[in-house]
Amino acid sequence: MITAERKPMEEILDYISPFQRIILVGCNECVTVCAAGGRKEVGLLSSALQMAFMKDGKTLSVNEITLERQCDPEYVEELVAHISQADAVLSMACGCGVQEIAKRFPQKPVFPALNTKFMGASESQGVWSERCKGCGDCILGLTGGICPVARCSKRIMNGPCGGSTNGKCEISPDVDCAWYLIWERLKALGQEDKYEDIIEAKDWRPSWHGGPRKIIREDLVE
Amino acid sequence: MGNFEPIIVAFCCHYCAYTAADMAGSMRLSYPANVKIVRVPCTGKVDVQHILQAFQNGADGVYVAGCLEGDCHFKNGNTKAARRVIYAKKLLNEIGLEEERVEMLLMSAGMGERFAQTAFEITEKIRKLGPNPIKKAKKS
Amino acid sequence: MKTESVLEKVLASGQLAVTSECGPPRGAQMNKVKEKAEMLRGCVDGINVTDNQTAMVRMSSLSACIIIKQMGLDPILQMVTRDRNRLAMQSDIIGAYTHGINTMLCLSGDHIHFGDHPMATNVYDLDSVQAIQMVKKMRDEGKFQGGEDINTPPKMFIGAAANPFADPFELRVARLAKKVKAGVNFIQTQCIYNLDKFETWMKGVCDRGLDEKVSILAGITPMKTAGMAKYMKNRVPGMDVPDELIKRMSGVPKEKMAEEGIKIAVESIERLKEVKGVAGFHIMAIEWEQKVHEIVERAGLLPRPQV
Numbered sequence: 196m197i198t199a200e201r202k203p204m205e206e207i208l209d210y211i212s213p214f215q216r217i218i219l220v221g222c223n224e225c226v227t228v229c230a231a232g233g234r235k236e237v238g239l240l241s242s243a244l245q246m247a248f249m250k251d252g253k254t255l256s257v258n259e260i261t262l263e264r265q266c267d268p269e270y271v272e273e274l275v276a277h278i279s280q281a282d283a284v285l286s287m288a289c290g291c292g293v294q295e296i297a298k299r300f301p302q303k304p305v306f307p308a309l310n311t312k313f314m315g316a317s318e319s320q321g322v323w324s325e326r327c328k329g330c331g332d333c334i335l336g337l338t339g340g341i342c343p344v345a346r347c348s349k350r351i352m353n354g355p356c357g358g359s360t361n362g363k364c365e366i367s368p369d370v371d372c373a374w375y376l377i378w379e380r381l382k383a384l385g386q387e388d389k390y391e392d393i394i395e396a397k398d399w400r401p402s403w404h405g406g407p408r409k410i411i412r413e414d415l416v417e
Numbered sequence: 418m419g420n421f422e423p424i425i426v427a428f429c430c431h432y433c434a435y436t437a438a439d440m441a442g443s444m445r446l447s448y449p450a451n452v453k454i455v456r457v458p459c460t461g462k463v464d465v466q467h468i469l470q471a472f473q474n475g476a477d478g479v480y481v482a483g484c485l486e487g488d489c490h491f492k493n494g495n496t497k498a499a500r501r502v503i504y505a506k507k508l509l510n511e512i513g514l515e516e517e518r519v520e521m522l523l524m525s526a527g528m529g530e531r532f533a534q535t536a537f538e539i540t541e542k543i544r545k546l547g548p549n550p551i552k553k554a555k556k557s
Numbered sequence: 558m559k560t561e562s563v564l565e566k567v568l569a570s571g572q573l574a575v576t577s578e579c580g581p582p583r584g585a586q587m588n589k590v591k592e593k594a595e596m597l598r599g600c601v602d603g604i605n606v607t608d609n610q611t612a613m614v615r616m617s618s619l620s621a622c623i624i625i626k627q628m629g630l631d632p633i634l635q636m637v638t639r640d641r642n643r644l645a646m647q648s649d650i651i652g653a654y655t656h657g658i659n660t661m662l663c664l665s666g667d668h669i670h671f672g673d674h675p676m677a678t679n680v681y682d683l684d685s686v687q688a689i690q691m692v693k694k695m696r697d698e699g700k701f702q703g704g705e706d707i708n709t710p711p712k713m714f715i716g717a718a719a720n721p722f723a724d725p726f727e728l729r730v731a732r733l734a735k736k737v738k739a740g741v742n743f744i745q746t747q748c749i750y751n752l753d754k755f756e757t758w759m760k761g762v763c764d765r766g767l768d769e770k771v772s773i774l775a776g777i778t779p780m781k782t783a784g785m786a787k788y789m790k791n792r793v794p795g796m797d798v799p800d801e802l803i804k805r806m807s808g809v810p811k812e813k814m815a816e817e818g819i820k821i822a823v824e825s826i827e828r829l830k831e832v833k834g835v836a837g838f839h840i841m842a843i844e845w846e847q848k849v850h851e852i853v854e855r856a857g858l859l860p861r862p863q864v
Contacts, residue, residue, distance in 0.1 A: 204511035235466065239508075242469040247512040249473075252554040349639070349665050349679065353686035353735055355728065356665050357720030357747060358794040365794035366670045378728055390728070391735055396643070396687040396702065 221261035232287030265292025331401025339380030346373035434482030440529030461494020478543035562714035574837030612672025637666025654711030693740035721758035768834035
């Protein structure tokens, strides 16, 4: 999923302080799962913002709406009925959702309430870790199902580097060495010999380095 | 300010603090009328949203009173509540309210005296802090 | 002979090679480079010039290499893949070769997290193994990494680093094998304090015949103080400093610590000379370049061969 975290309240308040009526839009997808921008977080932020306004002797009217998916124009359309009653929109979706709203309502200021973090997995209750960088050319088949692009701090394709210590990365004992994990997994698979195949220099064109990306599925295009 | 009577909302677990409050009553122990008790089946049921809404609706202080460590009827509702209270403190801080306005307390069903005593202590603490700044702004 | 590199010639002659290093200054101070390099004249076959070491901004390795080259010495261009993409690396390699620099070291580099610009982006377009492949392709095939022909390709004698002490130990020989497969010509190891462990690694290297394919220069860093020994043990990732060594350093009075450190370095060289597969020494006297001559001399590695 795409993970996110709420921005500092001060920054959010800075964005919305000029307004009296906002729509606070949550999203039912990834940010609900990572407890950053679902219905519940919308309610919480709404209360907090209203209280912050009240403290300054102001009032803020918040229209709380949580969409099925903010990154889908079909669902963003649901805001049409409410948008005229709002001075601004505060989105609790990932960056994709914020941009969909901005696109649909060109005249309306739209602000992000979250910092979109990474594509990750849930490690345990309340803990998420980065797993994929979306490089566009998956090499997990070569690396025992553990991604060095996302999980090695130096993105090293032929690791581990000289900083690997007790299975941890040189940057922090809290970060696993991806290449240690890869090696352990290759051993478990009985594929130790695979380790010595050099992974060639990566073609970064399918990744973000090739410019903004797009997928067009001819069979689905209307 | 001298005659400020704070409104305190206490989320009390049915199995401990609520019973303790009851016991305080039957022991004829008085405790401040400022404390408004909300009975919950377990403090694990108390969400940050509930705490925030109490403040939004005019509470000057909030506390969550759950079972002693290891005694939760639902295993660990009390420790979850404790973490949520910490989160609520952070949130209050972020919007400029004193984090001391919310606390987590632990007690058993038999601690009628402790219930009454903490009700006094917390009422006094909040009295010193003064009214919830939101209310102040509202009035002025 | 693949290149004009003095280091290559010394190694080819079968004599023990000696290299050292010189960290460029954190400012536009040509004299600092000259002073440090001058101390190494006549006692080494190549001078590594570090590339923003520990991720701190310094004078570029390339320009310091040019200064050293113009002094009639033999610089070794260190290049980390952290700060440059493959375009920048290749253009710098061509530039270096144009100035007569013919020996280089391909590294991934310390993570930016450690340096004075932790807010910068890491590049890591390539890793060190892929950088070796690129430099080899430029030299042997006369082609850029992207595949096009180079007019007058740079002929670099290619080095890399190896850390026999990093984890997992069982991978350390295999990782070297990968660098050898990529085409590395010489290796400079991490500072060696745990000689037993190094010898175990070296045996693994020789068992696979890797010593026939790559020249391994054993890394030596003299300790200045017992404090430095402790710091290296506890703070430097991938460093193995045995407790006996710390005890030995701590056991001498403060004013004699430096001498003890040098003594240890010389003893290490003497012992490692006898280890099969050791083709020379890389002496990293961090901000202590003035002692390199003495160490090399006391270790019986002077005079340097004329090749």
